[in-house]
Amino acid sequence: MDHFSLVYDLCRAALGGDPKEAKEVVKKLSVILAKSGEADDAALISRLLKSKNGNGERRAVAFKESLASTVEVFELPGEQLHVGGHIPVDRESGAPLAEIIPVAQLHSERPMLGAALEGAVNDLLLEWQNARSLASLGLTPAKTCLVYGPPGTGKTRLAHWLALQLQVPVILVRLDGLMSSYLGTTSRNIGNLFKFANTYKAVLLLDEFDAIAKLRDDPNEIGEIKRIVNTLLQELDARRAIGFTIAITNHPNLLDPAVWRRFEVQLETPIPDWNQRLAIIGAFLPPLEVSEGKLQLLSWALDGCSGAEIEDVIIGLKKSHALEPNELTFVQRLTRISFAHGGRIKEEKRLLLASDVTSLAVALLEQPLFSQARVAEALDLNRSTVSRWAKLKQEKSELTDGDGTADSVCDQPEDVEKAAGS
Ligand SMILES: Nc1ncnc2c1ncn2[C@@H]1O[C@H](COP(=O)(O)OP(=O)(O)OP(=O)(O)O)[C@@H](O)[C@H]1O
Ligand SMILES: [Mg+2]
Incomplete structure (x- = not known):
């Protein structure tokens, strides 16, 4: 048989499971076939070689991709722990240690x-x-x-x-x-x-x-x-x-x-800052929905509170909504809640909430994070009213050389214009 030694090498490589050796033998076979004038057979084998190389590369890429997408969850050593199993106890009191x-x-x-x-x-x-x-x-x-x-x-x-x-x-x-x-x-x-x-x-x-x-x-x-x-x-x-x-x-x-x-x-884990408070309030509020301005008012009122305190106040707010759905404005409701949570909400905030809406609006406008639009939204006021108060406050503080106080910015009760339907 022609090229028997080559066929023998090929069989050995295939049976030994060594793809590298098999590929070398196949290459040799292709060269010998070409030399001996069997060009078509040589080309056929060359194509086969190329296609197998290609598959190998594709497989390698696929393997790498699958590795990248696999999250290697670290296996902690030890046996599975089942509830109800034996837990060590304090020998004196008999109380479980864990x-x-x-x-x-x-x-x-x-x-x-x-x-x-x-x-x-x-x-x-x-x-x-x-x-x-x-x-x-x-x-x-x-x-x-x-x-x-x-x-x-x-x-x-x-x-x-x-x-x-x-x-x-x-x-x-x-x-x-x-x-x-x-x-x-x-x-x-x-x-x-x-x-x-x-x-x-x-x-x-x-x-x-x-x-x-x-x-x-x-x-x-x-x-x-x-x-x-x-x-x-x-x-x-x-x-x-x-x-x-x-x-x-x-x-x-x-x-x-x-x-x-x-x-x-x-x-x-620190006491939450403004953004963290917004996130925590947002997590506990649903199914209650409030505007961005009211969310900010809550974050302002809950300054200094821990996450647990924020959770407690928001639960209070939700209860109030459930028990008195329509009777109170948002600020009135929050004021009541703030006094029911006296140990959680700072006195300064509680007093401002309970004071007239003008003082509260002006206090909020002093906060860099509150825009006029958000203050109007928080307090259910017309934006033009808030903007007028902001302007008056500005003029007053310029007149008093930066020493103006907010309390007499607007003393006409009729200035408080409730936003229709808000
Ligand atoms: N950063 C936070 N994000 C969301 N919820 C929070 C956060 N902080 C506290 N809470 C809520 O407050 C409650 C108490 O939280 P947790 O028990 O984890 O606090 P703790 O720091 O372990 O308190 P303690 O020191 O009193 O044991 C939980 O119901 C939790 O949902
Ligand atoms: Mg704890």
């Missing part, structure tokens, strides 16, 4: 944190979604995160949301509860708890983390307390190689540098 929050019961809404903090949270998630790429550089995603900020600023909600993104349950521990009145028991509790947490695929959420600092300050039993704190810090260090831990505190100033150092990521 609470399990299954994935289905985690807060599913992402808290509104403001652009900068949301960027930092996204970066943390990006680390988890690209754990394999990090591993190729010898790096691992951050596994310890401290969330700190004033009460009601969304710390717990953020921790839940992070666990939800990882699709794992939360093992919630209140550090205060872990500290037994018997110091010896406390060390054992810490050991048992971490052993339990390290066994399962879960986020360990240590709430009231500042309890560790309170312990340190206790003048009694200094030696034993130091040992307990060290046990906790060692357990935290060891867990870093195993699972994800989030610690939460309202009192970051109580934590000393040794504790701060333990946390790769440190997220501060």
